[in-house]
Amino acid sequence: MDEPRLTAWYADPGVRYGYSGQALEPAAWPASLDTLRRELRARLGCDFNAVLCNAYRDGQDAMGWHADDEPELGPEPVIASLSLGATRRFRIRPRRGGESVGLELESGSLLLMDGRSQADYCHALVRTRRPVRPRINLTFRQVMVRSATQAEALRRPLARPMA
Numbered sequence: 001m002d003e004p005r006l007t008a009w010y011a012d013p014g015v016r017y018g019y020s021g022q023a024l025e026p027a028a029w030p031a032s033l034d035t036l037r038r039e040l041r042a043r044l045g046c047d048f049n050a051v052l053c054n055a056y057r058d059g060q061d062a063m064g065w066h067a068d069d070e071p072e073l074g075p076e077p078v079i080a081s082l083s084l085g086a087t088r089r090f091r092i093r094p095r096r097g098g099e100s101v102g103l104e105l106e107s108g109s110l111l112l113m114d115g116r117s118q119a120d121y122c123h124a125l126v127r128t129r130r131p132v133r134p135r136i137n138l139t140f141r142q143v144m145v146r147s148a149t150q151a152e153a154l155r156r157p158l159a160r161p162m163a
């Protein structure tokens with residue numbers, strides 16, 4: 001699928017992620033990203049089994065309005081978002097409507113989304129006409145893994161109540 005950015009998905013074995021109609025198969029953790037997730041666990045007390053990496057090559061690469069509310073992230077996911085490279089503007093707004101708020105995400109900054117962040121708000125990484133250098137964003141997540149039996153049960157049609 002065409003996206004205005006580059007993406008990669010590193011995760012524990014079997015941890016898949018689907019969004020916008022695409023399914024990401026896990027690649028093994030590189031040592032550098034594994035070190036970062038250990039550091040985050042030590043500082044935040046949260047386990048992460050996956051990281052979605054987004055590379056924004058220039059100001060035209062972006063991410064549209066969305067919430068990370070896929071069922072496999074659970075009802076109140078903790079998402080730790082680390083920015084590296086160019087400073088870019090992140091915007092957040094209530095899902096029920098209202099003004100958006102902008103945050104300049106600088107290199108080395110860590111944005112933590114938890115609680116009802118995804119249920120009540122959506123967010124975007126907006127385009128800019130300014131000439132900007134590339135930026136990498138790493139969003140560490142904990143994805144719930146279903147057993148083969150649970151996945152099969154979800155695929156089966158619901159039984160009809162007896163008349």
Ligand SMILES: O=C(O)CCC(=O)C(=O)O
Nearest residue numbers: 054063068090125137139
């Ligand atoms: O690049 C960013 O800071 C935003 C990333 C994001 O919204 C996401 O991965 O869901």
